[in-house]
Amino acid sequence: MLSIRNLSARVGDNEVLKGIDLEVQAGEVHAIMGPNGSGKSTLGKVLAGHPAYEVTGGEVLFEGRNLFEMAPDERARAGIFLGFQHPIEVPGVSNASFLRLAYNKKAESEGRDELDPLEFDDFIQEKIHMVKMENSFLDRSLNEGFSGGEKKRNEILQMCVLEPKLAILDELDSGLDIDALRVLGEVVTGLLSPQRALLVITHFPRILEAIHPGRVHVLYDGRIVRSGGMELALELEERGYDWLKPVAAPAETAAAGRA
Amino acid sequence: MATVTERPLLAAPFLPALQALARPHGWDLLRGRAEAALAAQTWPTTRQEAWKYTDLAPLKDLAFAPGLPAPVDIGPLILPEARGSRLVFVNGHFDPHHSNTSNLPPGVRLLNLAAASELAHDLGTLAGAGGDDPFISLNTARFRDGALLIVPKGTQVEAPIHILFVQAQEGEAPTCALPRLFVVLERNAAATLVEEYQGRGRTLACAVSEVLVRENARLNHARIQRESTEAYHFSTLAVRLEKDAQYDCRTIAFGARLSRSTPKVDLVDGGANLVLDSLALLGDGQVADTHSFIDHKVPNGTSRQVHKAIADGDALAVFNGIIFVRRDAQGTDAQQQCRGLLLSSRAKVDAKPQLEIYADDVKCAHGAAIGQLDPEALFYLQSRGMRPALARNLLTYAFASDLLAGIPLPSLRRQLRSTVLARTNAENLDTLP
Numbered sequence A: 001m002l003s004i005r006n007l008s009a010r011v012g013d014n015e016v017l018k019g020i021d022l023e024v025q026a027g028e029v030h031a032i033m034g035p036n037g038s039g040k041s042t043l044g045k046v047l048a049g050h051p052a053y054e055v056t057g058g059e060v061l062f063e064g065r066n067l068f069e070m071a072p073d074e075r076a077r078a079g080i081f082l083g084f085q086h087p088i089e090v091p092g093v094s095n096a097s098f099l100r101l102a103y104n105k106k107a108e109s110e111g112r113d114e115l116d117p118l119e120f121d122d123f124i125q126e127k128i129h130m131v132k133m134e135n136s137f138l139d140r141s142l143n144e145g146f147s148g149g150e151k152k153r154n155e156i157l158q159m160c161v162l163e164p165k166l167a168i169l170d171e172l173d174s175g176l177d178i179d180a181l182r183v184l185g186e187v188v189t190g191l192l193s194p195q196r197a198l199l200v201i202t203h204f205p206r207i208l209e210a211i212h213p214g215r216v217h218v219l220y221d222g223r224i225v226r227s228g229g230m231e232l233a234l235e236l237e238e239r240g241y242d243w244l245k246p247v248a249a250p251a252e253t254a255a256a257g258r259a
Numbered sequence B: 001m002a003t004v005t006e007r008p009l010l011a012a013p014f015l016p017a018l019q020a021l022a023r024p025h026g027w028d029l030l031r032g033r034a035e036a037a038l039a040a041q042t043w044p045t046t047r048q049e050a051w052k053y054t055d056l057a058p059l060k061d062l063a064f065a066p067g068l069p070a071p072v073d074i075g076p077l078i079l080p081e082a083r084g085s086r087l088v089f090v091n092g093h094f095d096p097h098h099s100n101t102s103n104l105p106p107g108v109r110l111l112n113l114a115a116a117s118e119l120a121h122d123l124g125t126l127a128g129a130g131g132d133d134p135f136i137s138l139n140t141a142r143f144r145d146g147a148l149l150i151v152p153k154g155t156q157v158e159a160p161i162h163i164l165f166v167q168a169q170e171g172e173a174p175t176c177a178l179p180r181l182f183v184v185l186e187r188n189a190a191a192t193l194v195e196e197y198q199g200r201g202r203t204l205a206c207a208v209s210e211v212l213v214r215e216n217a218r219l220n221h222a223r224i225q226r227e228s229t230e231a232y233h234f235s236t237l238a239v240r241l242e243k244d245a246q247y248d249c250r251t252i253a254f255g256a257r258l259s260r261s262t263p264k265v266d267l268v269d270g271g272a273n274l275v276l277d278s279l280a281l282l283g284d285g286q287v288a289d290t291h292s293f294i295d296h297k298v299p300n301g302t303s304r305q306v307h308k309a310i311a312d313g314d315a316l317a318v319f320n321g322i323i324f325v326r327r328d329a330q331g332t333d334a335q336q337q338c339r340g341l342l343l344s345s346r347a348k349v350d351a352k353p354q355l356e357i358y359a360d361d362v363k364c365a366h367g368a369a370i371g372q373l374d375p376e377a378l379f380y381l382q383s384r385g386m387r388p389a390l391a392r393n394l395l396t397y398a399f400a401s402d403l404l405a406g407i408p409l410p411s412l413r414r415q416l417r418s419t420v421l422a423r424t425n426a427e428n429l430d431t432l433p
Helices: A040-048 A072-078 A095-109 A117-130 A148-162 A178-190 A205-211 A230-239 B014-019 B028-040 B134-142 B375-382 B388-405 B410-423
Strands: A002-011 A014-024 A029-033 A053-062 A080-083 A090-094 A166-170 A197-202 A215-220 A223-228 B086-090 B109-112 B147-151 B161-168 B175-177 B180-185 B190-200 B203-213 B218-226 B232-241 B246-253 B258-267 B273-282 B287-296 B302-311 B316-325 B333-342 B348-357 B363-371
Touching: A002 A040, A014 A040, A014 A053, A014 A223, A029 A040, A029 A205, A029 A230, A040 A053, A040 A072, A040 A080, A040 A166, A040 A197, A072 A080, A072 A095, A072 B375, A080 A148, A090 A095, A090 B375, A090 B388, A095 A117, A095 A148, A095 B388, A117 A148, A148 A166, A148 A178, A178 A205, A197 A205, A205 A230, A215 A230, A223 A230, B028 B134, B086 B109, B134 B203, B134 B232, B147 B161, B147 B190, B161 B175, B161 B203, B180 B190, B180 B218, B190 B203, B203 B218, B203 B246, B218 B232, B218 B410, B232 B246, B246 B258, B246 B388, B258 B273, B273 B287, B273 B316, B273 B388, B273 B410, B287 B302, B287 B333, B302 B316, B302 B348, B302 B388, B316 B333, B316 B363, B333 B348, B333 B388, B348 B363, B375 B388, B388 B410
Parallel strands: A029 A197, A029 A215, A080 A166, A166 A197, B086 B161, B147 B180, B161 B190, B175 B203, B180 B203, B190 B218, B203 B232, B218 B246, B232 B258, B246 B273, B258 B287, B273 B302, B287 B316, B302 B333, B316 B348, B333 B363
Antiparallel strands: A002 A014, A002 A053, A215 A223, B109 B147
16 A cells, blocks of 8 residues: 655754665554654655655655656545544634535545535534544634644544544654544554554554554664554563664665755 | 935926826815915925935936826726726726626715815825925815725625726826725724735826725725836835724835835824734845824824845835834833845845833834845755745745735635745746645
8 A cells, every 4th residue: 555665864964764664555554653753753744745844765655657747636645544633723614614615625535425514514424423522613613722642532532533544643642642543542442454454653652552563663763763553552661762773884874866 | 424415305306297187176275285385395305314215316307207097908907806896997997887886785885086075174284285295285186086994883795895006108108097996994894905906017007095084994905006016116005903903014116217105103092903014025236215194192002013124136126114103102012023034235225123112011022134035044945945036035025925815805815925036036936825
């Protein structure tokens, strides 16, 4: 589903990704872990197409298509979803209108019927119940004044509405208490299917107990330095990240780049 | 760059035409003072601070003809909530045929000012004769018809009142009108008022509105300017708030090539509460200038002012807002915000919020923020599958939506929303808040 090959990227003058290789197949759950500043969030933003990040080398294929030839909104309609670490507040746009618009844009691109406000209300009720949000959040402006945890619930609500093929969840656990994390973990795993894949970006192993990744990768200074199973996450919980620090920076630091 | 020379205002080509307007009797003293002020005034130039950004040059050589009564289809302009509480003026003339005041409580007066000068002795006491503002002088000296609204003591008017000034250019010559409005809410009265300017073609409106809200009265006032983008629109609003008066005023301006709005509110007795909000939505070729003055004269007044401007193309929005807190006005709580949204690299918003405080125990704050759409918000919407154009439109609409939400009539609110949506080319947003 997703092939990342020797990907490097920078923001401003700062080279953040320095040659990432990763294969994600449909039906798989991968976790990307790593210390602060290792490039985890950058990877999510590059995959979603954030304009501030410049791809300097490598390629990414999504279902065989060159991801970098697709605008961010095309990627979203093709089935990529990024759950933001810090979701944006948009005063003046109601959450319900936003969700319906997002749903309808995707439905339109897939040739499905769009939902009118009443139909959408029926549709959203079940989902909002799943993520245990109050109905009143539908009438409020998108993320405006939401607590950290409420914003994360709202991200997962959007994921439920859009049913992406590939969901990339960036630090889903930040701002969530244990109970909320368990609820959202169940919702996210409930959305899994053999046709879908999940990439969980996280600093702490805690969330992985709720989501159960098949593969765990450790990102350090822009590179994947180790991959393994759930046991790797548990080891990180025990030992932290320092032991994975590359002993000496490789001499040929420059990732092969076009830029 | 001053392109207008200092020549007498009366030499302007459009003025002789205005003189031809038959003027109803009444207010002779006031008219005389205004006429004298006119004679002494010169054209405002961009060398004057108050007119620094608003160049009247395009106006000065236009020969406007006085508007004539004309049949205008006002069907689409009717607000259903105000079916029986409406006054209509066409090209400056009262239109009894389209007016309907059948649904008003007893004692409420809503009629043509020109026919009721004996009810409006106080006309001009709020706006003055325009010693330093030629557009007030012009209106006061020569207005013809206008609207008078008096809500008597303790009367709550349920139906919103709609006062509609329509102008339509007929033939080649641009037309002009001098709309006038005088509103009094007596003690403990309450009403909702929509003051609206509509128009087609090249028109000039010099409007003056005076509003007196007496003790413990409440007025919710929506001022809508949606003339054509070829129009020239000058409007003065002079308000006096007495003890514990509550006055909510929202001005929404979409039209006019050149517009200037000068609201002036005096809080003359304690406990008055003012909301003075405005939104200007401007496209290519439009200039909108708002010069507001809020005068806290006495203790314990509250004022909230939010001005928003959306400028596209090479539009220019000017905001100059003064909040004056006099020495006696202890306990004043005044907040002023100006926010500008630039949709193109050629658009401009000039904001000058000003607080002048002479009392020492007050709570006052002001601020201005001008910028473009937030790229992070744009990316967020795009990452949910919305095309860039839709994301931009949605955020532009969102910028305006809180001010639109304050419009008290559902039908008018819907109309204004769809205008904003059409102007931002937004699609599929019919059910936004």
